[in-house]
Amino acid sequence: LHDLEVYERHYGGHAAPELLDDAVYGLTELHRAEVRGADVVANPGCFPTAAMLALAPLARAGLIADVIVDAKTGVSGAGRQATETTHFVTADENVNAYGLPVHRHVAEMDQELAALGAPVAATFVPHLVPLDQGELVSCYVTPAREASAEEVRALFEDAYADEPFVELAERPPGVREVRDTNLCRISTHADPRTGRVMAFAAIDNLWKGTASQAVQNLNLMFGRPEEEGIA
Amino acid sequence: LHDLEVYERHYGGHAAPELLDDAVYGLTELHRAEVRGADVVANPGCFPTAAMLALAPLARAGLIADVIVDAKTGVSGAGRQATETTHFVTADENVNAYGLPVHRHVAEMDQELAALGAPVAATFVPHLVPLDQGELVSCYVTPAREASAEEVRALFEDAYADEPFVELAERPPGVREVRDTNLCRISTHADPRTGRVMAFAAIDNLWKGTASQAVQNLNLMFGRPEEEGIA
Amino acid sequence: LHDLEVYERHYGGHAAPELLDDAVYGLTELHRAEVRGADVVANPGCFPTAAMLALAPLARAGLIADVIVDAKTGVSGAGRQATETTHFVTADENVNAYGLPVHRHVAEMDQELAALGAPVAATFVPHLVPLDQGELVSCYVTPAREASAEEVRALFEDAYADEPFVELAERPPGVREVRDTNLCRISTHADPRTGRVMAFAAIDNLWKGTASQAVQNLNLMFGRPEEEGIA
Amino acid sequence: LHDLEVYERHYGGHAAPELLDDAVYGLTELHRAEVRGADVVANPGCFPTAAMLALAPLARAGLIADVIVDAKTGVSGAGRQATETTHFVTADENVNAYGLPVHRHVAEMDQELAALGAPVAATFVPHLVPLDQGELVSCYVTPAREASAEEVRALFEDAYADEPFVELAERPPGVREVRDTNLCRISTHADPRTGRVMAFAAIDNLWKGTASQAVQNLNLMFGRPEEEGIA
Numbered sequence: 008l009h010d011l012e013v014y015e016r017h018y019g020g021h022a023a024p025e026l027l028d029d030a031v032y033g034l035t036e037l038h039r040a041e042v043r044g045a046d047v048v049a050n051p052g053c054f055p056t057a058a059m060l061a062l063a064p065l066a067r068a069g070l071i072a073d074v075i076v077d078a079k080t081g082v083s084g085a086g087r088q089a090t091e092t093t094h095f096v097t098a099d100e101n102v103n104a105y106g107l108p109v110h111r112h113v114a115e116m117d118q119e120l121a122a123l124g125a126p127v128a129a130t131f132v133p134h135l136v137p138l139d140q141g142e143l144v145s146c147y148v149t150p151a152r153e154a155s156a157e158e159v160r161a162l163f164e165d166a167y168a169d170e171p172f173v174e175l176a177e178r179p180p181g182v183r184e185v186r187d188t189n190l191c192r193i194s195t196h197a198d199p200r201t202g203r204v205m206a207f208a209a210i211d212n213l214w215k216g217t218a219s220q221a222v223q224n225l226n227l228m229f230g231r232p233e234e235e236g237i238a
Numbered sequence: 239l240h241d242l243e244v245y246e247r248h249y250g251g252h253a254a255p256e257l258l259d260d261a262v263y264g265l266t267e268l269h270r271a272e273v274r275g276a277d278v279v280a281n282p283g284c285f286p287t288a289a290m291l292a293l294a295p296l297a298r299a300g301l302i303a304d305v306i307v308d309a310k311t312g313v314s315g316a317g318r319q320a321t322e323t324t325h326f327v328t329a330d331e332n333v334n335a336y337g338l339p340v341h342r343h344v345a346e347m348d349q350e351l352a353a354l355g356a357p358v359a360a361t362f363v364p365h366l367v368p369l370d371q372g373e374l375v376s377c378y379v380t381p382a383r384e385a386s387a388e389e390v391r392a393l394f395e396d397a398y399a400d401e402p403f404v405e406l407a408e409r410p411p412g413v414r415e416v417r418d419t420n421l422c423r424i425s426t427h428a429d430p431r432t433g434r435v436m437a438f439a440a441i442d443n444l445w446k447g448t449a450s451q452a453v454q455n456l457n458l459m460f461g462r463p464e465e466e467g468i469a
Numbered sequence: 470l471h472d473l474e475v476y477e478r479h480y481g482g483h484a485a486p487e488l489l490d491d492a493v494y495g496l497t498e499l500h501r502a503e504v505r506g507a508d509v510v511a512n513p514g515c516f517p518t519a520a521m522l523a524l525a526p527l528a529r530a531g532l533i534a535d536v537i538v539d540a541k542t543g544v545s546g547a548g549r550q551a552t553e554t555t556h557f558v559t560a561d562e563n564v565n566a567y568g569l570p571v572h573r574h575v576a577e578m579d580q581e582l583a584a585l586g587a588p589v590a591a592t593f594v595p596h597l598v599p600l601d602q603g604e605l606v607s608c609y610v611t612p613a614r615e616a617s618a619e620e621v622r623a624l625f626e627d628a629y630a631d632e633p634f635v636e637l638a639e640r641p642p643g644v645r646e647v648r649d650t651n652l653c654r655i656s657t658h659a660d661p662r663t664g665r666v667m668a669f670a671a672i673d674n675l676w677k678g679t680a681s682q683a684v685q686n687l688n689l690m691f692g693r694p695e696e697e698g699i700a
Numbered sequence: 701l702h703d704l705e706v707y708e709r710h711y712g713g714h715a716a717p718e719l720l721d722d723a724v725y726g727l728t729e730l731h732r733a734e735v736r737g738a739d740v741v742a743n744p745g746c747f748p749t750a751a752m753l754a755l756a757p758l759a760r761a762g763l764i765a766d767v768i769v770d771a772k773t774g775v776s777g778a779g780r781q782a783t784e785t786t787h788f789v790t791a792d793e794n795v796n797a798y799g800l801p802v803h804r805h806v807a808e809m810d811q812e813l814a815a816l817g818a819p820v821a822a823t824f825v826p827h828l829v830p831l832d833q834g835e836l837v838s839c840y841v842t843p844a845r846e847a848s849a850e851e852v853r854a855l856f857e858d859a860y861a862d863e864p865f866v867e868l869a870e871r872p873p874g875v876r877e878v879r880d881t882n883l884c885r886i887s888t889h890a891d892p893r894t895g896r897v898m899a900f901a902a903i904d905n906l907w908k909g910t911a912s913q914a915v916q917n918l919n920l921m922f923g924r925p926e927e928e929g930i931a
Binding site: 082083087089090091093094095096097098099100137138139 | 544545549551552553555556557558559560561562599600601
């Protein structure tokens with residue numbers, strides 16, 4: 008987050024405000040050039056990672072007039088602390104939304120969307136599902152103009168053709184398919200009935216959502232092969 | 239579904255087309271008077287049950303300009319048949335969307351929404367989550383005009399004050415809370431940042447979504463107390 | 470537990486030692502007559518409940534020379550407290566033994582076995598499995614003399630023919646079959662190769678293992694029909 | 701299995717009976733020297749792998765007078781086929797024994813135990829638990845003579861000191877700890893009250909129980925470092 012005021016509204020204060028100006032947003036696939044020369048990299052949250060990879064090609068094409076991100080996360084995404092929420096007997100056989108009406112990760116998404124050409128206020132709602140690792144974001148875009156499934160698909164193919172850690176799938180991806188990997192798997196859809204454009208992205212929140220993406224960035228910062236140690 | 243043509247597009251043909259004109263749509267809370275005098279009641283699908291209970295008060299108030307329904311269902315909602323999809327090792331530790339781009343249940347929702355005063359084409363996407371019973375629908379409404387959280391809440395309180403099987407909750411409901419019951423538990427929210435109105439509804443797909451709602455309707459048809467045998 | 474010294478060794482001290490002499494052990498099927506006239510009933514732990522129902526007919530027949538009870542319990546059997554052990558991310562996709570080398574419930578089992586005619590020191594090891602409600606005990610008996618599957622089965626049929634809450638099954642019972650009920654479902658087996666006699670008993674630890682068995686006893690104490698409110 | 705008659709009783713016939721004489725039993729830690737020179741290696745089943753690693757040091761020391769192996773396996777251990785048993789709604793929130801009274805894997809265990817110096821007829825009962833990968837065996841040994849926890853522990857330390865894929869643990873191992881690895885983690889216990897000796901071993905049935913153990917053997921057969929490609 009570049010804007011200190013927004014940061015303070017969502018997080019209460021920053022430990023090192025003087026670093027904010029220099030920090031590069033470490034969503035590798037969208038900021039590779041900046042990460043390469045960076046001294047300080049802010050690793051993105053797990054939700055923004057999946058959401059931005061699912062939305063960036065649409066944002067850059069000027070296609071996003073409005074967007075809803077409905078996320079589903081395993082319990083490790085809700086923290087290691089032993090609480091009522093993370094107790095097995097609460098989480099097992101359950102699914103529920105949380106963080107309403109406004110989850111703090113939305114600030115990160117709005118900033119990134121605006122930077123990519125989509126100055127919208129996103130709606131973002133995470134849900135807790137009974138699994139340990141894994142995160143799925145379901146993105147519902149009201150397009151600024153008509154767009155076919157083929158056109159949408161082409162935008163993603165262009166954007167991610169050379170990305171080692173982004174895969175495009177025909178069918179909606181399941182989080183199991185990317186477990187224990189640095190992969191983000193994405194499917195795209197358009198509904199001719201409603202005009203709605205949809206993108207679904209699955210990651211492992213403990214890997215691409217956190218640890219292995221950090222390694223991916225460190226590899227870049229130190230001039231190592233990007234995939235070293237994670238593929 | 240009243241419209242035979244729409245039925246055939248989604249289901250391929252009806253076993254008793256002559257009954258379609260007489261059949262009453264058995265979503266009890268919305269059609270109680272008609273169910274009471276009916277000879278034939280068509281039990282609603284589990285997704286439309288939860289979605290319509292979450293949307294009816296908004297539809298009647300003319301508040302729905304557009305709507306997205308993101309549903310999460312346990313594996314029993316995906317059928318008793320032993321398939322690759324319902325194999326434990328496929329479903330466990332997984333979550334994925336299915337039925338894209340257009341799930342057949344959307345026809346039922348569109349028909350009901352139109353009848354209630356919201357002639358929109360809904361976007362509906364179900365997701366499979368690793369639990370056995372339970373269904374959550376997350377409804378994202380673009381309102382036709384500004385609406386506060388208080389106004390929205392009041393609409394639901396008015397609509398469901400006397401309903402024995404609909405409960406309003408302050409916090410987003412979890413499906414565990416309604417397991418093995420005929421209850422539908424709903425929370426409503428409004429985000430002043432985006433203007434978005436949201437409603438979340440949890441049911442047990444094997445109870446309110448199927449069997450116990452059928453009993454609720456039979457009780458009405460035969461003049462028995464509505465709650466007999468299910469509460 | 471009737472023996473204060475044993476109680477203190479396992480539990481550290483009793484809140485009302487003067488009641489120990491009067492207290493009746495509330496495993497209904499084994500102590501119905503005493504429960505009927507009792508002022509104080511000590512409800513059995515969930516493990517001893519299942520284990521004793523699986524072993525009593527063998528103990529009474531003088532068949533138990535030695536016995537191992539390997540128990541599997543859902544996480545609710547491990548307490549409502551939010552701990553490292555009960556955190557979803559610890560318990561999910563896991564199974565492990567605990568309470569080694571000697572779990573405190575074994576004192577209850579030894580006392581009951583001796584009272585029924587089997588003065589042995591049982592081996593009892595509980596395991597945590599990733600489900601919320603349910604308990605299975607697998608009992609491996611070294612018989613004092615040869616016993617066929619048919620003879621064993623007949624002992625159980627005699628013992629439980631009139632019991633409303635004990636069911637004999639041909640196949641090993643699963644805990645799902647008794648979820649949310651006061652039932653104990655038992656299968657018995659004999660392996661001619663080894664001479665071993667085996668009994669498997671499934672209960673819901675929150676029902677027959679705790680709450681509904683307490684109701685069953687209260688019904689008896691107050692002269693009500695035993696099944697009132699729980700079947 | 702070296703004995704064709706036993707094989708036929710359990711499996712109905714062998715595809716290549718002429719290979720039986722040459723085949724080496726590929727439980728690497730127990731047969732490393734033979735695997736090294738072998739042309740044909742029979743990979744052990746997942747249950748015998750865990751059970752034999754938990755029992756071999758006791759068998760060699762002449763300590764096993766009798767033994768019960770109570771196993772718990774995830775659903776992948778029950779086959780990839782979509783059946784009633786492996787349906788999510790059957791397996792979820794369930795646990796049950798199967799394969800009674802005699803599971804075919806017991807023949808493999810008896811053969812190995814006899815070869816190591818313990819000519820006993822083992823009792824082996826597998827249970828299905830609701831997780832995908834992972835297998836725990838709980839071994840209850842009636843010792844031929846008294847043995848302390850320390851003596852037992854020393855036997856295992858001697859046996860496995862140099863083994864890269866066997867780890868001894870103080871606390872009973874959970875299957876999660878070895879998921880996606882070729883490790884077998886074992887704890888040992890002795891109960892002075894009963895004299896019983898116990899060993900618990902956890903493996904990943906898809907790794908050490910199948911695929912990665914096969915690689916471990918292939919590495920040996922072809923003179924490669926044993927850990928190549930699996931650690």
